[in-house]
Amino acid sequence: LTPIQLSAERLQRKLSGEVAGDKRSMLDRYTRTIVQQVEAMKTMVNAFTEYARSPSQNSAVLNLNELLEDVTVLYHENYTEVTIKLELDPSIPLIMADGVRLRQLVHNVVKNSFDSIEAGGWIKLSTRGVKELGLQYLEFSVEDSGDGIADEVADNLFEPYVTTKTTGSGLGLAIVKKIVDEHSGIVWVEKAEQGGARFVVRLPAISQRDNKLQTQLQSNKDTEVMP
Ligand SMILES: Nc1ncnc2c1ncn2[C@@H]1O[C@H](COP(=O)(O)OP(=O)(O)OP(=O)(O)O)[C@@H](O)[C@H]1O
Ligand SMILES: [Mg+2]
Known part of the structure; x- marks a missing residue:
């Protein structure tokens, strides 16, 4: 092309x-x-490639706050007329995840918010830890000041090819759903307090066992002696 x-x-x-x-x-x-x-056409080809990609195996311990800070720096530079609010809870649990895939997930959701707001609008990214039935989760949400989800697509947003945009592939959220599934998480959308959309992703926190293993690996690394 x-x-x-x-x-x-x-x-x-x-x-x-x-x-x-x-x-x-x-x-x-x-x-x-x-x-x-x-x-x-290039954008669409990339979306298809991303959607068809096989699940990744590159899991590592990840702090989502760091990834979000990273990603928003890029947006700040490119969209100066939009306010990006960050409400990151510093005590969120770590997760086991593929950083590249999660970046894609965040990008697809945030890009939709950018598409839905006018100049002068805002996007809020937040994180928090959630405990339910004794299990720990990391919850991450993207909220915007746009018009919210159109009725005609509300029931099947996460299905491929569902779009209200003339140049959209309708794959953005299908890819989001796929990545969330790969990480054994859940994703949903709700109406934001001010009327825009609020996408929420919940991912399982790193288990105690993984956590111990990780600390052990880390301390092995720290004590390794160079020959
Ligand atoms: N933040 C949002 N506010 C309002 N509508 C949204 C928002 N996010 C998604 N949508 C609706 O969901 C539809 C599907 O989104 P999805 O990301 O899957 O595809 P797309 O954005 O239309 O195309 P592409 O991602 O290829 O640009 C969008 O066309 C839009 O109607
Ligand atoms: Mg999209």
Whole structure:
């Protein structure tokens, strides 16, 4: 796809000096359409690849607060007209997770929030620890000041190809659901207090056994003596 884009851009550059008036604006318009549509196709191909990917095996101990701080720094730089609020509970439990996959999950949910709000809107990311039936979970939510979920998609948001966007693949949340399933978690959406959407992901905390193992591994590493 990149060669198509580059060729269109080259044609435009080469020919724009040779044609004038109406023809020139036509040339500009058509090349812009090609470049934009190819860009949309690229995004879609990436979404399909991501959706079809086999479950990952790269689990490691992960602190979601750190990942969220990392991710939001990038958004802050690119979307200065949107307020990103972070409400991270420093005492959240650690989880066993694939960092790359979780980053994708966060990105897909946050991107939907960005799509749903106007300039001047806000997005709130929060984390907390939850204990239920003696088990510990990490809960993470993304809330926005948008218009909330449209009725026509509300019942099957997490199914593939469900979208209200003209250029959307409808795979964003299907990928989110897949990643949550891979991590034995659950995900749901609710109405935010101010009317926007609030997506909540709950993932099992690292078990006591894993925790001990991890501490042991860490201390083995610390005491290792170089030959
Ligand atoms: N934060 C949100 N506010 C309002 N509607 C939302 C929000 N998140 C998701 N939706 C609705 O859910 C639909 C499905 O989302 P999903 O991420 O699966 O696909 P998409 O965003 O339409 O396409 P893509 O992810 O490829 O850009 C969206 O089209 C939108 O209607
Ligand atoms: Mg999306």
